[in-house]
Amino acid sequence: xxxxxxxxxxxxxxxxxMAYDRGKQDDPDWKPLFKGYEPVAKWLAEKKPDVLFxxxxxxxxxxxxxxxxxxxxGVSAEYPIADEGTxxxxxxxxxxxxxxxxxxxxxxxADEFDISVFQDLPxxxxxxxxxxxxxxxxxxxxxxxxxxxxxxxxxxxxKPKRCFALGKAIxxxxxxxxxxxKVAMVGTGGLSHQMIGERAGFNDEKWDREFLDLIERxxxxxxxxxxxxxxxxxxxxxxxxxxxLIMRGxxxxxxxxxxxxxxxxxxxxxxxxxxx
Amino acid sequence: xxxxxxxxxRSAKGLRLNRFLNGLSKAEQRKRFLENPGEAMKGLTxxxxxxxxxxxxxxxxxxxxxxFCLEKLAxxxxxxxxxxxxxxxxxxxxxxxxxxxxxxxx
Numbered sequence: 001x002x003x004x005x006x007x008x009x010x011x012x013x014x015x016x017x018m019a020y021d022r023g024k025q026d027d028p029d030w031k032p033l034f035k036g037y038e039p040v041a042k043w044l045a046e047k048k049p050d051v052l053f054x055x056x057x058x059x060x061x062x063x064x065x066x067x068x069x070x071x072x073x074g075v076s077a078e079y080p081i082a083d084e085g086t087x088x089x090x091x092x093x094x095x096x097x098x099x100x101x102x103x104x105x106x107x108x109x110a111d112e113f114d115i116s117v118f119q120d121l122p123x124x125x126x127x128x129x130x131x132x133x134x135x136x137x138x139x140x141x142x143x144x145x146x147x148x149x150x151x152x153x154x155x156x157x158x159k160p161k162r163c164f165a166l167g168k169a170i171x172x173x174x175x176x177x178x179x180x181x182k183v184a185m186v187g188t189g190g191l192s193h194q195m196i197g198e199r200a201g202f203n204d205e206k207w208d209r210e211f212l213d214l215i216e217r218x219x220x221x222x223x224x225x226x227x228x229x230x231x232x233x234x235x236x237x238x239x240x241x242x243x244x245l246i247m248r249g250x251x252x253x254x255x256x257x258x259x260x261x262x263x264x265x266x267x268x269x270x271x272x273x274x275x276x
Numbered sequence: 277x278x279x280x281x282x283x284x285x286r287s288a289k290g291l292r293l294n295r296f297l298n299g300l301s302k303a304e305q306r307k308r309f310l311e312n313p314g315e316a317m318k319g320l321t322x323x324x325x326x327x328x329x330x331x332x333x334x335x336x337x338x339x340x341x342x343x344f345c346l347e348k349l350a351x352x353x354x355x356x357x358x359x360x361x362x363x364x365x366x367x368x369x370x371x372x373x374x375x376x377x378x379x380x381x382x
Contacts, residue, residue: 267357
């Protein structure tokens with residue numbers, strides 16, 4: 001039987017990928033970020049999950065507003081890296097796990113989560129900017145990725161409560177898959193930031209730290225908040241942390257946080273947290 | 277709540293412009309735009325073309341451009357996100373960077 005061995009919450013800021021690609025690991029401006037991912041990379045190297053189930057959003061790269069899905073699950077065996085305006089990152093295409101993702105799609109719909117599914121589409125930094133911080137790319141990725149694309153870009157967004165419930169349904173789906181597979185959940189986004197309007201550049205470290213506490217201890221309380229409250233507290237774009245609730249919903253209720261790192265250098269608070 | 281929340285009304289208003297900006301995620305479109313912007317922007321109104329040519333981030337945003345579509349234009353023209361954010365705030369990049377904890381992290 002497949003099982004969920006733990007979860008990771010992480011920012012997916014595009015500059016994380018830029019810093020990685022430019023080899024800024026020892027640059028004093030970036031070192032605190034890279035250091036913060038080391039325990040997560042170590043955990044993944046030791047636990048060797050077969051699959052990372054990654055909840056992230058597309059940034060109007062692959063999906064466009066002529067048809068913007070609320071929840072879309074990737075079900076193919078491979079996903080190309082998307083070009084976001086500067087060419088394609090020099091990393092291998094992402095490997096999928098078609099059989100498990102098809103099973104999850106069927107299980108979710110049977111469970112009344114009417115997701116859409118996609119195949120073959122290129123994936124943007126929402127998934128691979130955090131991935132290169134914790135998984136080696138050479139000679140190839142050590143495992144497969146199942147991408148879940150969530151609309152946190154065009155209102156109306158799914159309710160936080162729905163995200164949390166979807167996480168629980170994903171747990172039921174994974175645990176009903178007959179093959180012995182180790183799966184780690186990844187929820188991406190945040191923390192506080194706002195990119196638009198007069199409040200562009202907004203952050204709130206106090207709220208971010210409260211969020212990092214509640215996501216471990218009392219995720220139900222976060223799930224009970226509205227999207228508008230998340231936007232107010234963490235900035236318009238910061239509301240994307242509702243995707244951490246999908247990850248957290250799929251973990252055991254008593255899951256413990258083993259590690260966290262917080263770094264706020266520029267416009268977005270960059271956090272990573274590990275749960276088991 | 278910010279008036280810039282990207283809802284279905286803004287999405288409808290900005291659809292044509294956002295479709296053009298989204299197209300810049302393709303290398304051949306970027307090349308076309310950089311070599312012959314007028315030709316590449318044929319489907320846009322004069323007002324839309326003028327805002328794009330001026331890289332007037334604030335005007336584009338006010339008009340209905342999605343931030344994530346604007347990022348494609350910014351990358352095509354070699355403009356960073358802090359520069360765009362500074363423009364939205366009505367500041368120069370230098371002024372904006374003075375408000376940041378690690379101004380070199382960009």
